[in-house]
Amino acid sequence: MGEEKGKVSKIRATELLRPFLHRELPVTHQGRGARTRLEMEVLTHKLNLYIDSWMGPRDSRVQGWLLLDDYLPTLLLTLLYLLIVWMGPKYMRNKQAFSCRGVMVVYNLSLTLLSLYMFYELVTGVVQGKYNFFCQDTRSGGASDDRIMNVLWWYYFSKLIEFMDTFFFILRKNNHQITFLHVYHHATMLNIWWFVMNWVPCGHSYFGACLNSFIHVLMYSYYGLSAIPAMRPYLWWKKYITQGQLIQFILTVVQTTCAVVWPCGFPVGWLYFQICYMITLIILFLNFYVQTYKKRGSLPRKEYHNGAVVASMNGHFHGMSSTEGVKHQKLRAD
Template sequence: MEAFNHRLNTYIDSWMGPRDPRVRGWFLLDDYPPTFVCTILYLLMVWMGPKYMKDRQPYSCRRILVVYNLALTLLSLYMFYELVTAVWQGGYNFFCQDTRSAGAADDKIIHVLWWYYFSKLIEFMDTFFFILRKNNHQITFLHVYHHATMLNIWWFVMNWVPCGHSYFGATFNSFIHVLMYSYYGLSAIPAMRPYLWWKKYITQGQLVQFVLTMIQTSCAVVWPCGFPMGWLYFQISYMITLIVLFVNFYIKTYKKHGASRKKDYRNGAVASVNGHTNGTAPAETVKHRKPRAD
């Protein structure tokens, strides 16, 4: 295994160039296979999990979902706060920021972004809970694509560009995840469901995040500062894929469902709040629950 890792690392380094020595020896970062294996195991879970649960009763997971989502809310809040303060401390430039220009602020951002990378591994549990609860309609291509790619992308980011212009997307995404995981934590409490009205705006916030990240990344192409151009072009391309997929999700989830609800009202049907009435989810509303875009 050590010989294989050495050959693989040599190949990756010859392709990508020298790694950033500031993350040498950090957990999961020296070798790519652990990250790749975790991704393969995740995809196997997506494929085999629903089959395993097919003839079994769904699990509630209510209490653990509250704890899990609260923990990710707090982690996202911590990352957002630390990134914002480090960017302010280092006087980061919105238009372009190199990876070796802010001293101690760079080091702080590197440490926070490692947690951001690791959080993408933790977030595989989102899908695990969908499978246990038999919410298979939530396991969309967008959901799997986003989860599987982010962990791998951030392994490469942490090894080559772990600070500088890489900060923006992670900062904005951490803020969105504060809103998103707090929403899902509260939605696991039946009595809170009628009061949760902002899910639609979380998706809108995600789309704003992708557009602003693409604009901010493009600024570094127009006004370069030494940040590697290859990374900038890749990030722009990746943002485009997310924008296309999230716009498609938004249209299918909210525009079509909105038209369907208007038709129900015209036919005299009684609509429930967020698909729930008195904190319970009737069987007929569960079937049409909005898929989760994260």
Template sequence: MATFNENFNSHLEFWIGPKDPRVRGWLLLDNYLPTFALTVLYLLIVWVGPKYMKNRPPFSCRGLLLIYNVGLTLLSLYMFWELASAAWHGSYNLYCQNTHSAPEADIKVMKALWWYYFSKLIEFMDTFFFILRKNNHQITFLHIYHHATMFNIWWFVVNWIPCGHSFFGATINSFVHIVMYLYYGLSSIPAMRPYLWWKKYLTQLQLVQFLLTVVQSSSAVIWPCGFPIRWTCFQISYMFTLIILFTNFYFQDLRRRRVCKVTHYMSAYVHAHTLHVSYSEDVRLKSTRPLR
């Protein structure tokens, strides 16, 4: 196994270039095999899980969901603060920032980005909760694609470009996840659900972050600073796949909500009309009933 990992790493470094030595020895980073194996296991559970739960009652998981979502809210808050403060104190350039010009800030960003990578493994639990609660309609191609790819992409990012221009996407995504997991945590408390009016804005917020990331990544191509442009081009391409998929999801959800609203109004109208007809018929029968 050690020989396989060495050969595989040699091939990666031949094609991509040498890894950043500053992250050598960090948990899960030395070899790609654990990240790949965990992703395959995730996809296997996604495939087998709904079949296993098909004839079984759904689990509530309310308490676990609350703990999980609060935990991820706090982790996202920590990552956002660490990344934003490091970029601020290190005088990071929003247009383009290389990976070696702010040593202290770079180390802080690296540590935060490792947690960001690891958080993508934790977020596999999103799907597992859907399976346990039998919310299979939420296990879409978009959901699986996003979760599986992010965990793998960030293994490469943290190994090769663990600071500098890489900070922006993770920073803004951590902010979005603060809002998102806070919403999910509150929605697991039934008494709070009527007050969560901002659910419909979550997808819009995600689309805004993708567009901002595209703009910020493009600036590093237009005004280069030594940050690898091919990584930036890959990020822009990946962001466009998410923009397409999330936009499609947004309009499908919008269409579904409009259909539900029309159906609700029609049902209310039919119900009111039925009551009116029944009442009128009852009055007519009473008026024609012979007196005794």
């Protein structure tokens, strides 16, 4: 009954806004700006109405959190990302590639620290709340649920930060590394986690984010440290990153399936969606792993060129390797 009243009030709000769209505003810069803002508000409202009618009531505990109330900002940021992926290489075609080495060291090590923080907070919150590995709903963890929600918001936001992975490729003219797997993973994760944060922001949602944060500690630390020449002899874990990612996806499927077999009130539709999405990643990453390592007979060796590490694909989009010289480098996966 309460949900029906909410829908009616939203529809009435839309009806109240409609006259303003047809109202004559002064043909000035301010008038056009006011009309554009009003049209955006109506568009946002209609999009929220559609999503809520499809997905059901949101989790009120995250109401008002940055970027979560409206889907439009997340959608527009994703479309902007895809536009840059399309236009960026064209813009850089006749320009000198940027080094970005110093910025990339800071970027990678910053994401290493953020990933370490998220992993620690998730593990601590799960232990504190005595989460059930096989199935955990979104309303039984008490204060731990709040802790998990806070860190999962950072996890969602980190997917926006990670768009920089692609932008560095564009600036450095490593366009061959902007693969379907790369763009698919980056574009979908931000959007998926917007929905997760609005409907299932804790409970069984923690597991995949926890594993992924751990993998990102290994991944971003490798790429940050590999840009420091003195550290290169001590970096031994590159070849294990892709294997770790595949194990991560498989374990997530297993843990998600447990909640289907032994339900606890966590929305089952989310469980089926996560299983399907993980299967797509397993297929894409496994294909990448076979193409990169198994068909070549052995792991590609690392090379250094002009002081920059040139490494093989290692489960992340930042790595580089070369079998045909420094101008044609291998792909890397995330």
